[in-house]
Amino acid sequence: MRESKTSLKAVGTRRNFQSAIISEEARQAMIAEAAYYIAEKRGFQGGDPVSDWLAAQREIADRFAR
Numbered sequence: 001m002r003e004s005k006t007s008l009k010a011v012g013t014r015r016n017f018q019s020a021i022i023s024e025e026a027r028q029a030m031i032a033e034a035a036y037y038i039a040e041k042r043g044f045q046g047g048d049p050v051s052d053w054l055a056a057q058r059e060i061a062d063r064f065a066r
Helices: 002-021 024-041 049-065
Strands: none
Touching: 024 049
């Protein structure tokens, strides 16, 4: 049981470390690019730029949470 807690703690630390490596500027650029591709996927027709941005934020956050 003790090993499990240690392992989970190490995973959490590793995730925090990965997040710290990427600057806020780089993260924003990644989100902007992802939002662009979301809009491109629907042919830039309809949609909402704010919704695209929020979806892109979730996508990038999910990538770094793994």
